[in-house]
Amino acid sequence: MTPWYQEALTDENEILSSRVRLARNIKRYPFRRKMTSSDAAAMVSEASEAVTMAGNFFRKLEIQTLAKTEQTVFLEKHIISPEFLNGNLPKGLLISDDQNVSIMLNEEDHVRIQAIKPGEGLTLAYETAGQIDDLIEERVEFAFHTDYGYLTACPTNTGTGLRASYMIHLPCLTKSDLSNNLLQQITKFGVAIRGIYGEGTAPMGSIYQISNQKTLGKSEEEIILSLQNVTRNVISNEQKARETLLTTRKSYLEDAIYRAYGILSNARMISAKEAMDLLSDIRLGFITKILDAPKPAKQIYQIMMEIQPGHLQRNAGEEMSEQERDITRAAYLREIFSS
Amino acid sequence: MCEKCNTKPASVHMQQFLGGQKVELHLCQDCAFKIENPEMLGSLENIFKGFLDQLNTKYFNNAGTGKVQQVRSTKVCSRCNMTFDKFKTGGRLGCDVCYQSFAKEVEVLLKNVQGSTRHEGKYPRRMGAGILSKRQVSELRSQLKSAIEIENFEEAARLRDEIRALESTEVTQ
Numbered sequence: 197m198t199p200w201y202q203e204a205l206t207d208e209n210e211i212l213s214s215r216v217r218l219a220r221n222i223k224r225y226p227f228r229r230k231m232t233s234s235d236a237a238a239m240v241s242e243a244s245e246a247v248t249m250a251g252n253f254f255r256k257l258e259i260q261t262l263a264k265t266e267q268t269v270f271l272e273k274h275i276i277s278p279e280f281l282n283g284n285l286p287k288g289l290l291i292s293d294d295q296n297v298s299i300m301l302n303e304e305d306h307v308r309i310q311a312i313k314p315g316e317g318l319t320l321a322y323e324t325a326g327q328i329d330d331l332i333e334e335r336v337e338f339a340f341h342t343d344y345g346y347l348t349a350c351p352t353n354t355g356t357g358l359r360a361s362y363m364i365h366l367p368c369l370t371k372s373d374l375s376n377n378l379l380q381q382i383t384k385f386g387v388a389i390r391g392i393y394g395e396g397t398a399p400m401g402s403i404y405q406i407s408n409q410k411t412l413g414k415s416e417e418e419i420i421l422s423l424q425n426v427t428r429n430v431i432s433n434e435q436k437a438r439e440t441l442l443t444t445r446k447s448y449l450e451d452a453i454y455r456a457y458g459i460l461s462n463a464r465m466i467s468a469k470e471a472m473d474l475l476s477d478i479r480l481g482f483i484t485k486i487l488d489a490p491k492p493a494k495q496i497y498q499i500m501m502e503i504q505p506g507h508l509q510r511n512a513g514e515e516m517s518e519q520e521r522d523i524t525r526a527a528y529l530r531e532i533f534s535s
Numbered sequence: 536m537c538e539k540c541n542t543k544p545a546s547v548h549m550q551q552f553l554g555g556q557k558v559e560l561h562l563c564q565d566c567a568f569k570i571e572n573p574e575m576l577g578s579l580e581n582i583f584k585g586f587l588d589q590l591n592t593k594y595f596n597n598a599g600t601g602k603v604q605q606v607r608s609t610k611v612c613s614r615c616n617m618t619f620d621k622f623k624t625g626g627r628l629g630c631d632v633c634y635q636s637f638a639k640e641v642e643v644l645l646k647n648v649q650g651s652t653r654h655e656g657k658y659p660r661r662m663g664a665g666i667l668s669k670r671q672v673s674e675l676r677s678q679l680k681s682a683i684e685i686e687n688f689e690e691a692a693r694l695r696d697e698i699r700a701l702e703s704t705e706v707t708q
Contacts, residue, residue, distance in 0.1 A: 226614070226629055226630035227615075227633075228627075229617070229625065229627050230615040230616075230617060326657070333661070337659070337661065340658065340659050341654070343654060344645065344654055345654025347631045349628055350628070351644055351648055351649070352648055354645065355649065355651075355656060358656070410650060412652070413649060413650060413652075413654075414651075414656070415655045415657075416656045418655070
């Protein structure tokens with residue numbers, strides 16, 4: 197099985213990946229805020245056991261003893277959340293071999309099951325996460341309320357505990373300055389939209405995360421369906437914006453795409469943000485067939501991840517200063533694009 | 536002028552239900568975006584401390600009912616000793632029992648944040664079929680309430696019988 201970010205499906209589509217997260221808490225333990233260290237250790241071992249008893253699908257990682265760069269790599273791949281690295285209570289990370297399914301133990305909630313699929317695979321991702329939920333639930337009792345559903349530490353997750361999200365690439369909406377407007381409009385449909393690396397980070401590479409805001413009052417299927425509908429709408433707006441750019445500002449578009457290609461195949465130092473934005477143009481160049489150049493063997497989205505600080509440092513096997521990273525990043529990109 | 540930041544012109548007019556009260560807001564694009572997108576506000580803490588409090592003070596005091604519906608409480612959770620004040624500042628509950636210990640406050644909060652207080656999704660298999668009839672009863676009760684409100688007593692009687700039937704099968708189970 198290949199990890200989701202290597203699958204070929206993603207390079208022409210606006211949807212890069214689909215992700216589902218289920219939040220659960222085990223009834224007999226207090227939530228994280230009120231946990232003692234021994235509560236936390238007992239909870240982690242009970243939950244890991246429940247997962248491993250069900251089958252040999254996961255390996256367990258001691259996240260706290262992992263090297264900093266390894267932790268950052270997991271963050272950059274969205275396998276763990278920044279919140280997961282906070283605090284000193286015992287934690288656990290269970291991860292499938294292809295890295296498409298992960299279970300964070302003692303993130304904000306006791307159990308956070310996450311499944312990622314390449315492209316449009318939200319329903320499949322939910323099915324996978326749901327099956328793991330069922331397996332764990334055979335062995336532990338989750339905190340559940342007849343009216344409110346699954347109980348979570350933060351009431352914004354109560355109910356289904358489901359956060360469904362798409363990672364989408366919207367280069368033309370971003371270029372047309374329509375993204376802000378549209379993004380503001382779609383929030384009226386109960387959808388939240390953020391940059392690739394979440395709250396408080398600058399949007400990069402015209403990549404956005406779009407997810408359901410509410411977790412209570414609708415079934416999982418309805419939540420997924422309405423996110424799919426909103427996303428379909430966003431994508432059709434992106435396609436319209438692309439058509440408009442192609443008919444009214446084609447020279448501008450060609451110039452941006454070929455400049456991106458020129459810089460990526462020649463630069464000697466480049467920041468992650470600049471590289472992401474240029475890679476976004478390259479991706480658009482292949483989608484619109486404007487760019488007449490050999491397609492790299494790797495998906496553009498995969499390249500986008502591999503130029504993040506954690507990935508660069510892990511591949512180099514050492515910690516690097518920002519300047520060293522910019523040099524290494526530029527060399528890596530030149531190798532891909534100057535051939 | 537925007538009622539939140541008081542700097543940009545108000546171009547969005549929205550209605551929200553807060554604690555059962557209909558509130559009209561006139562906001563600029565930026566502030567409206569943040570309100571509709573609570574994750575943009577950062578955390579629940581901000582929802583509590585910031586705008587909701589402003590709304591509570593501004594609208595609930597002046598709503599004409601004289602009733603102040605501030606989300607305030609001195610309650611303590613019987614299982615984990617979490618205080619409501621701590622929850623307000625930290626934005627996270629201490630355990631599952633907090634949902635009962637702060638039942639009223641949580642109810643208002645869920646209405647505001649989630650727009651609903653009724654789970655319609657998946658439930659643990661171990662809860663069995665019982666939860667389905669409970670869910671059905673709760674749905675029928677709200678239908679009964681609306682039937683009475685519009686004085687459709689024939690329908691109300693039918694609903695009442697249906698609820699009774701469901702409840703008695705639940706007891707025998």
